[in-house]
Amino acid sequence: MGMLRIGICDDIYDARLVLRAALERVLEKRRVQGQFREFSSGEGLLRWLESHAGELDLVFLDMEMGELDGMETARRLRAADAGLQLVFVTGYAEHVFDGYSVGALGYLLKPPKAEQLEEVLDRAQAALVRDLDRAYICRSGDTHYRIPIANILYFVSDRRQVACVTAGREYTFYGKLDTVAAEVGADFVRIHQRYLVRTGAVDRMEGGEVVLRDGRRLPVSRSCQPSALLAFTRAELEG
Incomplete structure (x- = not known):
């Protein structure tokens, strides 16, 4: 190091x-x-x-x-x-x-x-x-950040940019959500074309949304609902 x-x-x-x-x-x-x-x-x-x-x-x-x-x-x-x-x-x-x-x-x-x-x-x-x-390592501007996986709530993409969202702040960097998903692995699940959420941050899934433990709501697309529900159920059983 x-x-x-x-x-x-x-x-x-x-x-x-x-x-x-x-x-x-x-x-x-x-x-x-x-x-x-x-x-x-x-x-x-x-x-x-x-x-x-x-x-x-x-x-x-x-x-x-x-x-x-x-x-x-x-x-x-x-x-x-x-x-x-x-x-x-x-x-x-x-x-x-x-x-x-x-x-x-x-x-x-x-x-x-x-x-x-x-x-x-x-x-x-x-x-x-x-x-x-x-931890997830990303570069925002001239600074490299080491963000503990346990602190991350979700990732959201907007065109060529991705935001890593924690309880206290967002880290925005250039990248693709598909690449992020491959890097963070099984702790996260795709719930929408634009959203990748940490399963441990989810309280429940209702209707077309997931509700995070802090009350935030994120959209779940129809195509992602089966895999998202399976991932949340598995996380609950293992947790």
């Missing part, structure tokens, strides 16, 4: 500076390019992620921040981006086991040692490679 997109969230500027410098040294040694975003609060990170989901691979979170501490920030991050890798950083050893409830990659005491960062980055890169099969 040639590049890691890393977020650092800590309400202390000097702590962010120290961690970033340490990470840059480790990445340079590994010949991996790092792209960094810094945040001074959990609230700021979550607000940014609302319009930039899929733009970070790994986030280092300080546990002891203002109103929204690292643990609560992590829980909300998990809900927003299931594939995001999380690492906690703290000055207090008693918090070391707290991170397991949100599937954190690791827990580092300040200031983290180079060998600890090496180990965490090894795990992060391995997890990202493993999760590539569970």
Whole structure:
């Protein structure tokens, strides 16, 4: 993996500076390019992620921040981006086991040692490679996005463009829905010439529509109804 997109969230500027410098040294040694975003609060990170989901691979979170501490920030991050890798950083050893409830990659005491960062980055890169099969990669403008499959509601095409729709935003790119369908596989089913929906996002099918779990309604063409109903039934039985 040639590049890691890393977020650092800590309400202390000097702590962010120290961690970033340490990470840059480790990445340079590994010949991996790092792209960094810094945040001074959990609230700021979550607000940014609302319009930039899929733009970070790994986030280092300080546990002891203002109103929204690292643990609560992590829980909300998990809900927003299931594939995001999380690492906690703290000055207090008693918090070391707290991170397991949100599937954190690791827990580092300040200031983290180079060998600890090496180990965490090894795990992060391995997890990202493993999760590539569970994410959809698309390019919108000059940016590549990694969108966890579990976050996608549906794809919709409009002439030469396709929109990947999640709960919080849309990612528009040039492509064909047939190509997307082949790439995402059995988790999705074609319900219309223009729509490809994730079966796990569907609550029910009624009349000529599917109703998603968040209440959105999408059209189902007559020709797609039998295969769509079969796919939704299978997903319900397997889920």
